[in-house]
Amino acid sequence: MTYCVGLQIDRGLVFMSDTRTNSGVDNVSSFKKMHTWNLEGDRSITIMTAGNLATTQAVVSLIDERSKEPSERTPSVYAAKSMFQVATIVGDTLKEVIKTHANSGQRADSTFNASIILGGQVADGEPRLFLIYPEGNFIEAGADTPFFQIGETKYGRPILVRAYDTDMTFEQAITLLLVSFDSTIKANLSVGLPIDVHVYETDSLKEGQKVRIEADDPYFNDLSMAWGVALREALGNLDTFRF
């Protein structure tokens, strides 16, 4: 599995993804699931992928190839005039890859499906955040649904639902997401460190700060410990049930 979250706040977009992929518990590897395309002063685009690794890597490679040759920039995420167009390109590419594999006459134990979180800003548009389905269609985040999760989403959801705040700082948002990731990692072997982070600041139109949090990161380990203690304390401070 995988765990990725894209979060929209007033200040911009925050992306966080784990790097563990597994095909059974004896075939575990690390792959980057976050990819960005940037053109300073014009656009910054980030995608995170969950699902069949062959599918998601093919999608990323196709998007990449098509954005390299200026003469072949159709459809390119660099040529798209809006984030909606970018989402359409990514969705079409995803659908195309799944269709190609599914029609190849081969059978696979797992399906070729994948989901993608896409976010960014193009020229004078707003920063936008999308969730793209294997069918190539997509939905957009808004005030009511300010974040998307893909992969192993359930363990880390309660804290996001409870503690999200639209005027958080980037640092607070990352802390919240790390707690959500920590809850997931504690409960599910198929999600693991290192964790990739990308922060896109509204109207900056360039790649934002990127961080990789490694398995032995002292801040993450302290946070995990502190959160465990804080949860127990918070629970202890609640009015205990009485019969």
Add this chain to the structure above:
Amino acid sequence: MTYCVGLQIDRGLVFMSDTRTNSGVDNVSSFKKMHTWNLEGDRSITIMTAGNLATTQAVVSLIDERSKEPSERTPSVYAAKSMFQVATIVGDTLKEVIKTHANSGQRADSTFNASIILGGQVADGEPRLFLIYPEGNFIEAGADTPFFQIGETKYGRPILVRAYDTDMTFEQAITLLLVSFDSTIKANLSVGLPIDVHVYETDSLKEGQKVRIEADDPYFNDLSMAWGVALREALGNLDTFRF
């Protein structure tokens, strides 16, 4: 879906189940998923069920019927000499019901599967807690895995993993479980109040205290609010991430 948790602590066993069943979002009802069989001074047995409602109700009815006629108390949960025998009876009954339905020549959109949490104490045995699979086999809780969840288990798991303590009081355990249920209910429509609680005290060999927490229960509502606030505070008190 469903959410049920059976928790083993030093003082005994705590059972908690929701009551929502749904077959699609437009067919939602309330059914009791917790059932007890008690013989004072001799045994107390509790089961909680998740899965196909027709299957689980048939299992409960069969166990019930077979325990009513003293002359037909084989196999009866009242005649079983240990919790292991009770688990075997319940497992066999479950397997039998699923097999009957699956072989009837009919097809159903959903499978007939179900899982059961079983706990209790028989005569001079220890209190024991089991998780019974649709295949009729089962596993037992121990010091390393002191609780079992069935149904919609993921949302409520992180807090259980983090805050369980073997020497909790019953009241503390119920508070912890209510927080776990609250996290699940907040995130998933298919789990809902009322909540049933049964507390079995080690060596009491009789039905323990039973509580039903209704949808408008003021304690539960306060707890849910207080937990939301406590989570935000706990998060605010963590060392915020720095780039």
